[in-house]
Amino acid sequence: MVRNVGLVIAAIAIGGFVIYWLFNWLAGRKEIGAELHTPPNRRTGDSDEKLETRRLDVGLATGLFSLIIIGIALPLYWLGEPGRQEGRIVRDDSHAVEQGRHLYEERCASCHGTVNGPGGQVNHVLLDNNSTYLANVSWQVPSLSAVLYRFSESEVRYVLDYGRPNTPMAAWGGPGGGPFTTQQVDDILAYIESEQILPAELRDRVSTGIIATARQKVLKENPELSEDIDAIERATTEMVEQAATNQVLMGELLFNNVGDGGVFGCARCHTPGWSYKADSLVESTGGLIGPEIVGGGAFGPSLRNGAVTRQFDTALEQAIFVGAGSENGVKYGNFGQGDGGGQMPSFGKCVGDRDAGDRDRIKRHNFCLSHNAGILTQEQLNAVVAYERSESLNSK
Numbered sequence: 110m111v112r113n114v115g116l117v118i119a120a121i122a123i124g125g126f127v128i129y130w131l132f133n134w135l136a137g138r139k140e141i142g143a144e145l146h147t148p149p150n151r152r153t154g155d156s157d158e159k160l161e162t163r164r165l166d167v168g169l170a171t172g173l174f175s176l177i178i179i180g181i182a183l184p185l186y187w188l189g190e191p192g193r194q195e196g197r198i199v200r201d202d203s204h205a206v207e208q209g210r211h212l213y214e215e216r217c218a219s220c221h222g223t224v225n226g227p228g229g230q231v232n233h234v235l236l237d238n239n240s241t242y243l244a245n246v247s248w249q250v251p252s253l254s255a256v257l258y259r260f261s262e263s264e265v266r267y268v269l270d271y272g273r274p275n276t277p278m279a280a281w282g283g284p285g286g287g288p289f290t291t292q293q294v295d296d297i298l299a300y301i302e303s304e305q306i307l308p309a310e311l312r313d314r315v316s317t318g319i320i321a322t323a324r325q326k327v328l329k330e331n332p333e334l335s336e337d338i339d340a341i342e343r344a345t346t347e348m349v350e351q352a353a354t355n356q357v358l359m360g361e362l363l364f365n366n367v368g369d370g371g372v373f374g375c376a377r378c379h380t381p382g383w384s385y386k387a388d389s390l391v392e393s394t395g396g397l398i399g400p401e402i403v404g405g406g407a408f409g410p411s412l413r414n415g416a417v418t419r420q421f422d423t424a425l426e427q428a429i430f431v432g433a434g435s436e437n438g439v440k441y442g443n444f445g446q447g448d449g450g451g452q453m454p455s456f457g458k459c460v461g462d463r464d465a466g467d468r469d470r471i472k473r474h475n476f477c478l479s480h481n482a483g484i485l486t487q488e489q490l491n492a493v494v495a496y497e498r499s500e501s502l503n504s505k
């Protein structure tokens with residue numbers, strides 16, 4: 110629209126100029142042989158009547174006309190300017206997203222699958238601290254479909270830059286010695302952001318994960334049922350129903366949530382060996398690989414045997430921490446340091462509940478603010494905290 114107006118104005122201006130030039134040229138031609146007549150400077154001038162009426166009118170009309178064009182065209186152009194600038198930003202963004210998509214498909218999809226998919230698996234050679242071979246394992250790769258609900262952009266950038274120590278996730282960015290430029294990491298982030306799932310789907314996936322986790326627990330506790338699909342399903346449904354009124358059981362299912370590569374739960378970072386099913390390797394490695402001790406500490410610290418009650422005086426304080434996650438260099442609890450790039454995710458909504466004493470969250474990044482949904486509801490946060498503070502993780 111603005112463009113068309115501009116074109117019309119340009120056409121009028123050019124047309125007007127051509128007509129002016131043509132008249133000038135024709136008038137010039139008439140003057141050939143003018144020396145036969147009285148030279149113009151010696152002719153008697155036009156009468157006052159002629160000057161003050163027709164000429165003046167024509168002059169004034171032309172002036173008014175140009176003024177209207179300037180008065181309308183400039184404001185119109187000015188009105189269109191913000192739209193033009195926005196168009197430019199959108200073009201830049203979609204360009205970044207396109208570049209990011211290519212990089213992602215080349216470098217990340219083999220492990221993570223599609224961004225909005227359920228995650229994946231990757232073969233990995235497990236070494237001990239002295240780089241001695243332990244076993245070939247299949248490592249759970251987290252889905253990135255909701256990664257910006259639990260980490261800020263700068264925290265995701267931290268993972269991309271430095272990778273995750275002792276896991277198949279390598280350092281990709283320059284700061285960690287990886288191959289990507291800052292621009293390439295920006296592009297990948299833009300692409301990941303463009304593919305995040307919406308809050309309603311997030312809720313669905315968390316629930317589906319809870320059911321799958323209950324099914325796993327049923328099978329573990331009742332191996333004799335493994336052939337009887339109906340019985341497994343009945344017991345699973347029963348357990349999920351029971352969890353609706355049993356906060357600690359619900360917390361256990363949330364803690365161990367297997368959905369989307371474990372991204373809605375805690376076990377993948379707080380239970381040693383969870384990501385490669387260590388329990389199934391204890392025997393074959395003659396105990397070189399230890400069992401999965403729930404909450405026993407892996408990438409995140411141990412949450413067992415009084416660790417969390419020493420760290421947080423009340424369940425409320427702990428729920429606030431789990432909701433907000435850690436931030437690089439920000440102390441938490443009684444002695445938490447906030448080391449390592451803020452890698453304890455935020456499980457609650459982006460904007461904290463100040464009335465509940467929540468601290469002002471620094472993670473006010475665009476994605477979070479525009480969705481303000483968390484991986485877990487407040488009820489679920491309370492349940493997972495109740496489980497962490499319950500006897501099952503804290504009895505010797």
Ligand code: HEC
Pocket residue numbers: 213216217218219220221231248249250251253256265268269273276277278279281297372377384408
């Ligand atoms: C060799 C397989 C592999 C490749 C390739 C890979 N990743 Fe990962 N990535 C992983 C694994 C495994 C984890 C989880 C590590 C753990 O258990 O803590 C992970 C973790 C992550 C995380 C943290 C997610 C979270 O919620 O904890 C992000 C973000 C991530 N990867 C992004 C990427 C991007 C972007 C690329 C491409 C540049 C990429 N990864 C390439 C295997 C891979």
Ligand code: HEC
Pocket residue numbers: 363364373374375376377378379408409410411412416417420427431435436442445446447448449451452453454456493494497
């Ligand atoms: C991506 C890995 C990761 C996941 C998933 C994760 N955590 Fe953490 N968690 C950490 C890290 C890392 C720390 C240490 C924080 C720091 O020093 O900044 C931590 C610290 C904690 C602490 C404080 C412990 C202490 O003694 O300092 C609690 C409590 C906790 N996590 C609970 C949870 C709960 C509940 C969940 C699941 C809802 C969860 N975590 C999921 C990585 C993770």
